[in-house]
Amino acid sequence: MKRGLNDSKTNATAPRATIVEVAAAAGVSIKTVSRVVNREASVSDRTREKVEAAIQALGYRPNPSARSLAGNRSYSLGILYQAPREFGYVRNALDGVMAACEAEGYALLMRPCQDVLDLDGVDQFLAQTRIDGAVLTAPICDDDQVMALLTERGVPFCQLSPAAHRPGGLSAHADDEPASRALTEHLLSLGHRRIGFILGHPDHSSSAQRLAGYLRALKRHGLRKDAGLIAQGYFEFESGKACARRLLKRKHRPTAIFASNDEMASGVLYVARELGLKVPEDLSIVGFDDSMVAERTWPPLTTVRQPVTAMADAITRSLIKSLRGHPVAAKDQERHYDCELVLRASSGIAPSE
Amino acid sequence: MKRGLNDSKTNATAPRATIVEVAAAAGVSIKTVSRVVNREASVSDRTREKVEAAIQALGYRPNPSARSLAGNRSYSLGILYQAPREFGYVRNALDGVMAACEAEGYALLMRPCQDVLDLDGVDQFLAQTRIDGAVLTAPICDDDQVMALLTERGVPFCQLSPAAHRPGGLSAHADDEPASRALTEHLLSLGHRRIGFILGHPDHSSSAQRLAGYLRALKRHGLRKDAGLIAQGYFEFESGKACARRLLKRKHRPTAIFASNDEMASGVLYVARELGLKVPEDLSIVGFDDSMVAERTWPPLTTVRQPVTAMADAITRSLIKSLRGHPVAAKDQERHYDCELVLRASSGIAPSE
DNA sequence: TTGTACGCGTTATCAG
DNA sequence: CTGATAACGCGTACAA
Numbered sequence: 001m002k003r004g005l006n007d008s009k010t011n012a013t014a015p016r017a018t019i020v021e022v023a024a025a026a027g028v029s030i031k032t033v034s035r036v037v038n039r040e041a042s043v044s045d046r047t048r049e050k051v052e053a054a055i056q057a058l059g060y061r062p063n064p065s066a067r068s069l070a071g072n073r074s075y076s077l078g079i080l081y082q083a084p085r086e087f088g089y090v091r092n093a094l095d096g097v098m099a100a101c102e103a104e105g106y107a108l109l110m111r112p113c114q115d116v117l118d119l120d121g122v123d124q125f126l127a128q129t130r131i132d133g134a135v136l137t138a139p140i141c142d143d144d145q146v147m148a149l150l151t152e153r154g155v156p157f158c159q160l161s162p163a164a165h166r167p168g169g170l171s172a173h174a175d176d177e178p179a180s181r182a183l184t185e186h187l188l189s190l191g192h193r194r195i196g197f198i199l200g201h202p203d204h205s206s207s208a209q210r211l212a213g214y215l216r217a218l219k220r221h222g223l224r225k226d227a228g229l230i231a232q233g234y235f236e237f238e239s240g241k242a243c244a245r246r247l248l249k250r251k252h253r254p255t256a257i258f259a260s261n262d263e264m265a266s267g268v269l270y271v272a273r274e275l276g277l278k279v280p281e282d283l284s285i286v287g288f289d290d291s292m293v294a295e296r297t298w299p300p301l302t303t304v305r306q307p308v309t310a311m312a313d314a315i316t317r318s319l320i321k322s323l324r325g326h327p328v329a330a331k332d333q334e335r336h337y338d339c340e341l342v343l344r345a346s347s348g349i350a351p352s353e
Numbered sequence: 354m355k356r357g358l359n360d361s362k363t364n365a366t367a368p369r370a371t372i373v374e375v376a377a378a379a380g381v382s383i384k385t386v387s388r389v390v391n392r393e394a395s396v397s398d399r400t401r402e403k404v405e406a407a408i409q410a411l412g413y414r415p416n417p418s419a420r421s422l423a424g425n426r427s428y429s430l431g432i433l434y435q436a437p438r439e440f441g442y443v444r445n446a447l448d449g450v451m452a453a454c455e456a457e458g459y460a461l462l463m464r465p466c467q468d469v470l471d472l473d474g475v476d477q478f479l480a481q482t483r484i485d486g487a488v489l490t491a492p493i494c495d496d497d498q499v500m501a502l503l504t505e506r507g508v509p510f511c512q513l514s515p516a517a518h519r520p521g522g523l524s525a526h527a528d529d530e531p532a533s534r535a536l537t538e539h540l541l542s543l544g545h546r547r548i549g550f551i552l553g554h555p556d557h558s559s560s561a562q563r564l565a566g567y568l569r570a571l572k573r574h575g576l577r578k579d580a581g582l583i584a585q586g587y588f589e590f591e592s593g594k595a596c597a598r599r600l601l602k603r604k605h606r607p608t609a610i611f612a613s614n615d616e617m618a619s620g621v622l623y624v625a626r627e628l629g630l631k632v633p634e635d636l637s638i639v640g641f642d643d644s645m646v647a648e649r650t651w652p653p654l655t656t657v658r659q660p661v662t663a664m665a666d667a668i669t670r671s672l673i674k675s676l677r678g679h680p681v682a683a684k685d686q687e688r689h690y691d692c693e694l695v696l697r698a699s700s701g702i703a704p705s706e
Numbered sequence: 707t708t709g710t711a712c713g714c715g716t717t718a719t720c721a722g
Numbered sequence: 723c724t725g726a727t728a729a730c731g732c733g734t735a736c737a738a
Contacts, residue, residue, distance in 0.1 A: 016480070018715055019715065029724065029725040029726075030715090030717095030725085030726095031717085031724070032724060034718090035723095042724085043724090044724090047723080061480040061481070062715080062716070063483070063714085063715050063716070064418075064421075064482065064716095065418045065421035065427065065483065065714085065715080066422050066714070066715030066716035066717085066730090067418075067715080067716055067717075068417075068418035068421075068716085068730090069416070069418040069419050069422050069716070069717090069729095069730045069731065069732090070715075070716040070718080070729075070730055071716070071717050071718085072717085074418065083448075085645065086645070087440055087444050091440055095436075098465065105481070107462055107481070107482060108462070109462070110451070110461065110463070112448075128414070128458070128460070129417065129460060130416070130417060237648070237649070266649045269651070270651070273651055292438065292439070292645075292646070293645070293646060296590070296619045296623075296646045296650060297650065297651070298622070298623070298650070298651055371730090371732085372731065372732060373731080373732095381708075382708065382709045382710075383709090383731090383732075383733095384709060384710080384733085384734080385708060385709075387732070387733065387734085390732095391733085395708085396707075396708085397707060397708090400707080415731085415732070416731050418730085419714090419731035419732040419733090420731080420732060420733075421714095421732090422713095422714050422715065422730085422731080423714055423731075423733040424714090424733055424734090425733090708737105708738080709736100710735105710737075711734100711735095711736090711737100712734090712735090712736105713733090713734090713735105714731105714732090715730105717728105717729085717730085718727100718728085718729080719726105719727090719728080719729095720725100720727095721725090722724080722725080722726095
């Protein structure tokens, strides 16, 4: 049998101990060892201690492949995500899901998806990995075809920031709408009356929610929706630039612009500079997400922070709990999280109109 | 057997076909099916076609757990990385490694590591996942203890941007030193003579290489090293700010600052603004990595781009090739990549001294 | 070129 | 509470 580079055949350690050796060392049957390893209840304390000692002594680690084969589950989850240039949301989601998986002894397999979803690719992923469950991130969490496929394959899943909670499903959701409203109120309180709005990518349900919050705030202040102040962006820097140009070219240009994420907000900032507008004196700008760029631009961006990592962690734990056959309390099936307003200099000052 | 939410027991599809059923359908033995699946040579065309038809018809997919158990390998790799706030390098590395794994039918398991490496955690990772090989990213790729552990466990690995290639090992490496030199020459050609330098994190070998390139360029222009112009940073925004303050407080302040990455460069930019210095008129700033912030700051940062994704992809493919027992050509064992200078406005103009 | 039979290290059934 | 023993699905000597 050929082996590759870094060959360590000669100085390799002894092969890992198996359950049989542990059983022999502890003077019990392998089933009992299995019981101890899997924390089943019906084992006497004396036996458990003996077994645990043997496990310790031999450095025993159950073989995941054997476990999977015999148990007909893989002890691993998958996470499906779209990977835009701005990786903030996805990265936070990953952090949370990974933390949960590690804590619960699950492995995590990642599946990046393209803008236009490749269903066959996902199906292949399911076949190759045999994951026990999946975490769906936005906007994939709202894709009916993906959910149908998972259901067909018998793979339970949870949704991170979906458009709507599915009865009997698992989801974590940040309240974008109130946050967006508060952010808009902030601008209104500074005296702004013509506030431009740059929509996010239409596939993301949060785009609509952020718009709704913006409109609601305007309404509460007796302002009517002005379609000319609303531009369709795609959550990307360049689209933020394009929208900003359109909005700022109006003869009655807005005194403030609310971009649906920080990337686009930084695009607005770029265009403001091109046009010689001072921020925030001539133009207030706010973003959303509190991504890394929000602290790096000048002036730094007023924005909204979502607890994505915590949301992902929590929902993943619920998923695993459910995979283990434990009931998940109703309040843990549909979780809601508040967002936090982060005030920085880009919105700062009352408009000089 | 209890199952959790999203229960699809009732409307689930038939369980996946096994090799036995395929063999039956094709009228051959399971060994023959195995041969076809694993692309072994000694199968007649007629038989192969029959088997492939049966596989197609039944939608057969080999069970990875069974494969792993019987074959004593997991068909999966691990990637070890440190996850700083600035995720650019890691993310590019991930992209490359994942592309390679997907192309080669390997799964990828991720192992984020803390600044101070938890060896036991890594060992646990190896035990739980039984990965066939590992990709080490900077700065973990230079950690002797990790490499010793992997060797002891018989897990072959490759290194992404290590300090030095290990004979018989696998590594991909971008030539930081020449790039750093070119970047410094760029500043020198603009007329700068007092160029501050902010070092990267000492754990990263690239930090030393970037310094070396800087010093070499100075020397070629007859300038001597001035310790007062060199500050120790840690690849982070805040450390860039701190170093910039120190450097710019000198009575004879530098007219340009070379920060060892873009994050720190954006920190320098921040401090320049605090001090009322115009960039690039009063101070030229250059970074390294061409991360996302480099395009978002104002002015955008002159920097250096490394082909990290391509490097990661290539080295991972070599690793997999070697895992399969195929020889890896010498030129593919130690790969060198050129960096690319990215000129933007932050360095732009000759110093007004 | 093809097939048989065994083993991989667990989980699970069912009897003690 | 504990233990034989049969799966689980595939790779691989070895034989044909």
